Amino acid sequence: MVHKHEEVMELAKRRGFIWPSFEIYGGVGGFYDFGPLGTILKNKIIQKWREFYVIGEGFFEIDSPSVMPEEVLKASGHVDHFVDAMVECKKCGTAFRTADLAREQTGKDIEGMSKEEMEQFIGKNRVRCPDCGGELGKIFDFNAMFRTTIGPGSKRVAYLRPETAQGIFIDFKRLQRYARGKLPFGVVQIGKGYRNEISPRQGVIRLREFTMAEAEVFFDPEDPHHPKFSNCADEKIRLWRAEDEVEGREKLTEVTAEQAVKKKFVCNELMAYYLVLTKKFLCELGIPENAIRFREQTPGQRAHYSSETWDAEVDTARFGWVEVTGLAYRTDYDLSRHAEFSKEDLTIFRADKKRKVLCHVIEPSYGIDRPLYCMLEHAYTTDGKRKYLRLKKELAPIEVGVFPHLNRDGMPEKALEVHRSLKSKGFMSEYDDAGSIGRRYARADEIGIPYCVTIDHQTLKDGTATIRDRDTAAQVRVALAELPSILRSLICGEVQLGEVGEPVKK
RNA sequence: GCGGCCGUGGUCCAGCCUGGUCGAAGACUCAGGCCCUCCAAGCCUGUAACGCGGGUUCAAAUCCCGCCGGCCGCACCA
Numbered sequence: 001m002v003h004k005h006e007e008v009m010e011l012a013k014r015r016g017f018i019w020p021s022f023e024i025y026g027g028v029g030g031f032y033d034f035g036p037l038g039t040i041l042k043n044k045i046i047q048k049w050r051e052f053y054v055i056g057e058g059f060f061e062i063d064s065p066s067v068m069p070e071e072v073l074k075a076s077g078h079v080d081h082f083v084d085a086m087v088e089c090k091k092c093g094t095a096f097r098t099a100d101l102a103r104e105q106t107g108k109d110i111e112g113m114s115k116e117e118m119e120q121f122i123g124k125n126r127v128r129c130p131d132c133g134g135e136l137g138k139i140f141d142f143n144a145m146f147r148t149t150i151g152p153g154s155k156r157v158a159y160l161r162p163e164t165a166q167g168i169f170i171d172f173k174r175l176q177r178y179a180r181g182k183l184p185f186g187v188v189q190i191g192k193g194y195r196n197e198i199s200p201r202q203g204v205i206r207l208r209e210f211t212m213a214e215a216e217v218f219f220d221p222e223d224p225h226h227p228k229f230s231n232c233a234d235e236k237i238r239l240w241r242a243e244d245e246v247e248g249r250e251k252l253t254e255v256t257a258e259q260a261v262k263k264k265f266v267c268n269e270l271m272a273y274y275l276v277l278t279k280k281f282l283c284e285l286g287i288p289e290n291a292i293r294f295r296e297q298t299p300g301q302r303a304h305y306s307s308e309t310w311d312a313e314v315d316t317a318r319f320g321w322v323e324v325t326g327l328a329y330r331t332d333y334d335l336s337r338h339a340e341f342s343k344e345d346l347t348i349f350r351a352d353k354k355r356k357v358l359c360h361v362i363e364p365s366y367g368i369d370r371p372l373y374c375m376l377e378h379a380y381t382t383d384g385k386r387k388y389l390r391l392k393k394e395l396a397p398i399e400v401g402v403f404p405h406l407n408r409d410g411m412p413e414k415a416l417e418v419h420r421s422l423k424s425k426g427f428m429s430e431y432d433d434a435g436s437i438g439r440r441y442a443r444a445d446e447i448g449i450p451y452c453v454t455i456d457h458q459t460l461k462d463g464t465a466t467i468r469d470r471d472t473a474a475q476v477r478v479a480l481a482e483l484p485s486i487l488r489s490l491i492c493g494e495v496q497l498g499e500v501g502e503p504v505k506k
Numbered sequence: 507g508c509g510g511c512c513g514u515g516g517u518c519c520a521g522c523c524u525g526g527u528c529g530a531a532g533a534c535u536c537a538g539g540c541c542c543u544c545c546a547a548g549c550c551u552g553u554a555a556c557g558c559g560g561g562u563u564c565a566a567a568u569c570c571c572g573c574c575g576g577c578c579g580c581a582c583c584a
Contacts (some may be wrong), residue, residue, distance in 0.1 A: 014516060026557055026574040082584055144584070162584075198507060198582050213555070303584050385546080405544065434537080438545035457543065466544080472543065
């Protein structure tokens with residue numbers, strides 16, 4: 001259903017969720033703005049993520065710079081591994097990854113060779129353009145990191161960070177002191193990451209600048225246990241294992257977290273725990289469980305720092321299965337590299353075990369923009385003429401709409417009073433008196449406002465008003481005095497509409 | 507980055523081939539008003555567009571070139 005994506009994006013643009021960036025100057029691919037509603041929604045996703053990782057897991061949140069000096073990314077391996085050696089056909093001008101062409105045409109792996117060596121290899125082995133058979137030109141680097149310099153002059157090279165994680169590893173010494181030696185402990189960072197994609201398409205799915213929320217869980221490799229593992233041991237997860245993918249089988253294995261560890265499908269208990277936590281988080285965003293799976297990256301797909309990676313994928317109408325979270329076992333790769341390059345001791349002394357430990361890391365790394373799109377797509381519902389966003393009520397950018405039934409007899413005044421009072425109690429409320437009442441409900445539905453309160457003649461007589469449910473269009477009548485507490489319970493799903501007041505007959 | 511197709515108000519779209527009648531039409535939306543006792547009703551009024559930059563021509567939305575952006579295919583996606 002390609003249609004759905006177009007409708008969702010049209011709605012997102014028209015109603016202020018997502019816009020192409022720099023539009024009046026023609027736009028730049030791979031960049032999108034969040035409009036007023038998109039920004040609220042994005043912030044609510046982040047807030048929900050903090051509930052999981054900062055409050056629930058008790059992880060420490062830090063905030064470090066997006067601009068990183070070259071040394072950091074040399075140590076992390078990104079300067080070397082983020083560069084692709086490209087080569088262009090002299091005849092037809094098509095560009096290819098050099099190593100891919102070499103592998104296809106000679107079967108040999110030249111990954112890691114210098115540019116000169118690659119050029120020699122290509123000459124010797126007569127690697128040609130696979131499209132037109134033309135001769136290949138000079139090899140050039142394409143670095144997927146945005147490069148810049150710090151201060152005047154061009155000596156101090158820096159890059160925009162490709163992940164927020166490095167900011168955490170660099171601060172490890174101070175962080176472990178802050179954690180007072182307890183293991184495992186986790187540190188999170190939420191912020192922008194940057195990748196200079198060669199050709200970004202797929203809208204907000206592949207961005208050059210994107211928001212990520214990453215957690216680095218530091219643990220003793222001899223003790224990879226999570227204190228709350230028993231809480232999730234019975235939770236089921238659907239795995240697409242690398243050994244199946246390598247053999248070309250798209251076979252899902254459904255197991256409990258406990259079985260996944262026992263059968264060694266996943267590297268350890270911590271990984272299993274965070275797979276479950278990720279599933280729970282995505283469900284909280286309103287993504288149906290049957291549209292979530294975990295795909296293990298094959299050895300060739302994995303990043304340079306990872307020895308095991310699971311991608312949480314969400315099924316979408318337009319893009320198929322989309323990676324929204326990557327869970328990587330980074331081992332001690334980052335800490336040992338930074339220890340080596342900075343010559344700092346990054347081990348921890350465990351007083352209870354009387355030994356030094358170089359921590360290993362499990363990293364759940366979430367994109368924020370991608371799940372936001374997935375949420376919109378899954379929330380988008382058409383029902384005859386009616387179309388609405390069935391967003392999780394808690395996450396809807398606007399929580400309540402307040403309308404005067406008619407624009408006379410003091411109804412607008414009363415409605416404004418109710419609207420202001422709801423705002424003063426912390427509700428994201430919107431007042432609307434334009435057009436017919438039906439049109440206003442439709443406008444509210446379209447942006448997923450879960451409840452609409454309508455002030456009518458009876459309100460003026462007895463102080464009651466109607467609450468209308470977005471998904472069913474059903475209405476109940478409640479006393480204005482109770483409105484805030486009722487709305488609060490409705491929005492967080494403690495009660496159903498039918499339980500809070502008298503149904504309104506039509 | 508390569509090739510093909512494409513780019514007209516907020517949205518959808520007519521016009522482009524065959525330059526002038528385009529001072530750019532229509533529908534929806536939006537805003538203001540009228541009307542109205544609950545799900546996009548009706549009426550009136552209004553705002554609002556040829557992606558950007560060059561060129562050809564007496565004359566360009568229309569033809570040509572470059573750029574930007576989008577879609578599709580290839581490549582790329584640590």
